[in-house]
Amino acid sequence: MSAEPLLRVEDLKTQFFTDAGTVRAVDGISFEVYEGEIVGLVGESGAGKSVASMSLLRLIESPGEIVGGEITYKGETIFGLEEGPDGELREREDMLTNEEVRTRIRGNEIAVIFQDPMESLNPVFTVGSQLREFIELNRDLSNGAARQEAIDMLREVGIPDPEERYEEYPHQFSGGMRQRVLIAMALACEPSLIIADEPTTALDVTVEGQIIDLVDELQQKYDTSFIWVTHDMGVVAEICDRVNVMYLGEIVEQAPVDELFYDTKHPYTDALLDSMPRPDRTVDELDPITGVMPEAISPPSGCRFHPRCPDARKACKRIHPENREVARAEGYPHRAACIKHDVFGSDYEESVPIENGAGADQQTPASATDGGRGESERTDGGEHDE
Numbered sequence: 001m002s003a004e005p006l007l008r009v010e011d012l013k014t015q016f017f018t019d020a021g022t023v024r025a026v027d028g029i030s031f032e033v034y035e036g037e038i039v040g041l042v043g044e045s046g047a048g049k050s051v052a053s054m055s056l057l058r059l060i061e062s063p064g065e066i067v068g069g070e071i072t073y074k075g076e077t078i079f080g081l082e083e084g085p086d087g088e089l090r091e092r093e094d095m096l097t098n099e100e101v102r103t104r105i106r107g108n109e110i111a112v113i114f115q116d117p118m119e120s121l122n123p124v125f126t127v128g129s130q131l132r133e134f135i136e137l138n139r140d141l142s143n144g145a146a147r148q149e150a151i152d153m154l155r156e157v158g159i160p161d162p163e164e165r166y167e168e169y170p171h172q173f174s175g176g177m178r179q180r181v182l183i184a185m186a187l188a189c190e191p192s193l194i195i196a197d198e199p200t201t202a203l204d205v206t207v208e209g210q211i212i213d214l215v216d217e218l219q220q221k222y223d224t225s226f227i228w229v230t231h232d233m234g235v236v237a238e239i240c241d242r243v244n245v246m247y248l249g250e251i252v253e254q255a256p257v258d259e260l261f262y263d264t265k266h267p268y269t270d271a272l273l274d275s276m277p278r279p280d281r282t283v284d285e286l287d288p289i290t291g292v293m294p295e296a297i298s299p300p301s302g303c304r305f306h307p308r309c310p311d312a313r314k315a316c317k318r319i320h321p322e323n324r325e326v327a328r329a330e331g332y333p334h335r336a337a338c339i340k341h342d343v344f345g346s347d348y349e350e351s352v353p354i355e356n357g358a359g360a361d362q363q364t365p366a367s368a369t370d371g372g373r374g375e376s377e378r379t380d381g382g383e384h385d386e
């Protein structure tokens with residue numbers, strides 16, 4: 001593990017101010033991406049994975065806003081706040097301007113691949129011309145040189161007959177082929193980091209496997225770092241070096257991938273793993289995670305997972321744990337936000353178990369159970385605006 005991470009995210013908070021209330025979509029997440037590694041962001045739908053990804057490139061639009069935290073990329077401040085003379089938070093002086101993020105960072109340094117290639121490809125232009133124009137704009141190449149580069153890139157990502165396919169339109173490509181084009185586009189400017197938001201979710205399993213193999217191969221060749229967003233633990237196992245598990249806007253566990261699978265420290269990760277089909281288990285043995293994830297608008301008190309957690313005790317309703325280092329593996333921290341671990345020094349052991357599962361009310365919002373989130377204790381002792 002090299003000294004300085006490529007990307008450092010600290011206590012990032014992104015909220016949406018809606019008529020129904022404030023959606024705390026990303027609620028204080030911290031993680032790093034080192035050079036050449038593939039870091040997973042995994043969790044159920046609504047966990048905040050996409051909002052977190054978009055925040056990294058400052059692509060959040062109104063009514064959404066990054067309200068706190070710090071994003072540092074290669075020593076530059078993509079986002080950072082400081083306290084002004086009047087005590088109000090303001091953007092830090094060294095924070096990159098919108099213009100700088102747009103021209104210097106997006107595409108050139110950090111590229112994004114989205115789930116639906118049709119959102120990123122224009123149906124009325126040929127695939128080749130779009131790729132060529134993108135390369136021309138970003139790399140200062142002549143039209144002819146950019147065209148050749150585009151064809152080479154199409155070949156590189158495994159598009160057969162790239163000269164002919166260059167002249168075709170996006171609808172003439174299959175889903176998997178379109179996703180390959182987006183990978184070519186992401187790689188075209190040789191970025192140091194690619195954020196891939198569920199890029200294989202819409203594909204069938206065989207094609208998904210092919211795309212994952214391709215990314216693995218390209219990653220080794222170019223040494224590009226990736227943030228890989230997915231809800232699929234199988235994909236995580238295939239591709240990630242380290243993993244962040246998200247639940248309701250928070251990272252609840254973070255570890256190198258083998259460590260996460262074989263020495264799981266958070267009950268939510270356990271539940272995700274149990275709900276995943278595996279070769280050593282039959283379908284009947286699959287345990288769906290009980291209950292549904294509550295809304296990010298009114299998260300439960302204490303540990304946000306406690307209403308669905310098989311290990312939950314009364315203390316879990318009260319204490320809101322931060323993601324704290326509970327072990328080390330392969331030179332990296334293994335962090336978990338669960339007070340059953342000794343490092344939290346909580347009264348978990350003496351606390352009475354809560355009935356979850358059959359018969360128990362899974363979805364009781366905080367307000368109905370424990371007087372609301374306002375009464376949660378934080379384990380980090382820091383000040384929190386709850």
Ligand SMILES: Nc1ncnc2c1ncn2[C@@H]1O[C@H](COP(=O)(O)OP(=O)(O)OP(=O)(O)O)[C@@H](O)[C@H]1O
Pocket residue numbers: 016018023024025043044045046047048049050051052063064231295296297
């Ligand atoms: N524009 C918006 N306005 C209001 N709320 C939003 C907006 N975009 C996202 N959210 C909310 O933010 C939370 C996190 O959403 P996000 O899309 O990041 O989840 P996700 O983990 O990417 O889920 P999925 O797997 O379905 O893509 C959700 O509660 C969602 O409803």
Ligand code: NI
Pocket residue numbers: 049050051197
């Ligand atoms: Ni998403």
